[in-house]
Amino acid sequence: MKPYVLIAEDEDALATLLEYNFQKEGYDVSIARDGDEALLLAAERTPDFILLDWMMPKLSGIEVCRRLRRKSETRSTPIIMLTARGDETDKITGLDYGADDYVTKPFSTPELLARVRALLRRTQPGILDDVIRQGDIEIDIKAFRVKRGDKEIHLGPTEFRLLDHFMRYPGRVFSREQLLDSVWGRDVYVEARTVDVHIGRLRKALKNSGGPDPIRTVRSAGYAFEISS
Amino acid sequence: MKPYVLIAEDEDALATLLEYNFQKEGYDVSIARDGDEALLLAAERTPDFILLDWMMPKLSGIEVCRRLRRKSETRSTPIIMLTARGDETDKITGLDYGADDYVTKPFSTPELLARVRALLRRTQPGILDDVIRQGDIEIDIKAFRVKRGDKEIHLGPTEFRLLDHFMRYPGRVFSREQLLDSVWGRDVYVEARTVDVHIGRLRKALKNSGGPDPIRTVRSAGYAFEISS
DNA sequence: TATTTTTGTGACAGTTTTGTAAAGCTTATG
DNA sequence: CATAAGCTTTACAAAACTGTCACAAAAATA
Numbered sequence: 036m037k038p039y040v041l042i043a044e045d046e047d048a049l050a051t052l053l054e055y056n057f058q059k060e061g062y063d064v065s066i067a068r069d070g071d072e073a074l075l076l077a078a079e080r081t082p083d084f085i086l087l088d089w090m091m092p093k094l095s096g097i098e099v100c101r102r103l104r105r106k107s108e109t110r111s112t113p114i115i116m117l118t119a120r121g122d123e124t125d126k127i128t129g130l131d132y133g134a135d136d137y138v139t140k141p142f143s144t145p146e147l148l149a150r151v152r153a154l155l156r157r158t159q160p161g162i163l164d165d166v167i168r169q170g171d172i173e174i175d176i177k178a179f180r181v182k183r184g185d186k187e188i189h190l191g192p193t194e195f196r197l198l199d200h201f202m203r204y205p206g207r208v209f210s211r212e213q214l215l216d217s218v219w220g221r222d223v224y225v226e227a228r229t230v231d232v233h234i235g236r237l238r239k240a241l242k243n244s245g246g247p248d249p250i251r252t253v254r255s256a257g258y259a260f261e262i263s264s
Numbered sequence: 265m266k267p268y269v270l271i272a273e274d275e276d277a278l279a280t281l282l283e284y285n286f287q288k289e290g291y292d293v294s295i296a297r298d299g300d301e302a303l304l305l306a307a308e309r310t311p312d313f314i315l316l317d318w319m320m321p322k323l324s325g326i327e328v329c330r331r332l333r334r335k336s337e338t339r340s341t342p343i344i345m346l347t348a349r350g351d352e353t354d355k356i357t358g359l360d361y362g363a364d365d366y367v368t369k370p371f372s373t374p375e376l377l378a379r380v381r382a383l384l385r386r387t388q389p390g391i392l393d394d395v396i397r398q399g400d401i402e403i404d405i406k407a408f409r410v411k412r413g414d415k416e417i418h419l420g421p422t423e424f425r426l427l428d429h430f431m432r433y434p435g436r437v438f439s440r441e442q443l444l445d446s447v448w449g450r451d452v453y454v455e456a457r458t459v460d461v462h463i464g465r466l467r468k469a470l471k472n473s474g475g476p477d478p479i480r481t482v483r484s485a486g487y488a489f490e491i492s493s
Numbered sequence: 494t495a496t497t498t499t500t501g502t503g504a505c506a507g508t509t510t511t512g513t514a515a516a517g518c519t520t521a522t523g
Numbered sequence: 524c525a526t527a528a529g530c531t532t533t534a535c536a537a538a539a540c541t542g543t544c545a546c547a548a549a550a551a552t553a
Binding site for chain 1: 498499500503
Binding site for chain 2: 513
């Protein structure tokens with residue numbers, strides 16, 4: 036639903052500040068205090084982009100960056116490096132290792148947010164859009180509305196987030212666990228089968244407005260959203 | 265293009281707050297820390313209106329006011345005086361010396377902004393829109409009036425600002441917290457549920473004049489104003 | 494075909510969120 | 524100083540939503 040950012044930063048004050056600002060700006064945020072944690076969180080739920088501090092305990096930013104690039108899920112995830120001023124060499128090295136942009140500390144929050152928006156627009160087109168359309172289904176995130184053809188569709192909060200998630204990644208198959216992570220939230224404990232129930236509800240709502248069922252069940256794997264446009 | 269406001273206020277915290285809020289609202293802002301500076305800045309570029317603190321170093325607000333009135337460029341520039349509560353005499357004197365309105369501290373930012381808009385509409389016609397219309401609902405900020413169809417609607421101040429805000433951003437969903445920020449004021453502490461009560465009153469008032477409820481409840485998210493035109 | 498595994502779905506009990514009337518206060522007004 | 528108007532909070536009822544379960548249906552497997 037919201038763009039999901041992973042912030043890897045060991046300095047507490049900065050991490051909190053960033054978390055606050057990005058949340059306020061409308062992002063889902065996770066904070067990692069060291070390199071290990073960053074990799075862990077990134078594996079749990081693939082972020083839409085990553086803020087990576089250059090200097091961190093356990094694994095340095097550059098090492099994290101390199102490892103992320105080795106996995107298929109995060110190979111193309113945009114990464115912004117946070118470096119101390121003056122380390123010009125860091126920039127070179129960082130970009131070498133696959134960072135997409137870098138920002139020197141200290142930076143102003145609006146500046147960073149602007150950089151992030153620019154990066155997202157460049158690399159993840161559509162992720163900042165308010166309206167997503169797939170076939171005859173249209174979802175407006177800011178207005179919390181769903182339409183199929185001309186008909187308004189009412190969805191409960193969970194079904195809305197679920198559809199939102201699916202429509203951002205059309206065709207991709209998500210396991211129940213993945214859906215729980217990214218739609219319900221990492222820390223919530225619910226039965227995997229609960230996903231089925233909500234899928235059912237979503238299907239019913241979408242069917243009421245006519246047209247084929249856009250959700251495909253992938254037996255023993257999960258669900259995917261597909262619709263011919 | 266943007267209205268240009270000169271803010272003369274020596275108290276740092278308040279000056280910064282005002283600067284931030286007026287900029288966010290789309291004004292060009294200059295800050296003067298004392299009376300001398302205020303006159304200087306006003307001479308440099310004639311403001312569209314002036315916020316003038318009553319108590320200031322060097323030249324008091326009232327003296328600044330009087331001198332501004334002597335120059336042809338600023339003779340008719342709207343001036344809002346900021347005074348401490350209780351100084352009833354200030355009001356009289358201030359208006360005598362040519363202030364157009366006065367606001368007692370402490371005030372909430374949205375309240376001040378509303379006063380400013382009203383003043384600008386009264387004195388600088390055309391610089392802002394007077395009326396906003398959505399569907400059959402019409403709000404006249406200058407006159408503090410609301411009409412639905414032909415019927416006059418009476419609203420309390422809070423409901424008025426609430427409707428004003430909604431009609432400026434039709435279709436968009438605002439959380440209770442956002443509404444508290446932009447309608448009540450960043451600094452005011454009020455229960456989130458209070459918003460519900462005012463929404464209820466606004467709905468009732470609008471319903472009395474017939475037609476559908478233009479306010480949509482978005483469960484677990486907030487409210488939005490929508491009406492078919 | 495019989496058996497096992499996986500998915501679809503109606504029912505339901507519990508929880509969360511919203512609508513609203515009533516009460517207590519504060520501020521404006523004459 | 525009394526009255527009126529408007530604001531916030533509270534409490535309770537209604538409505539919407541949630542997660543789980545049980546069982547039916549479908550698909551895979553033997």
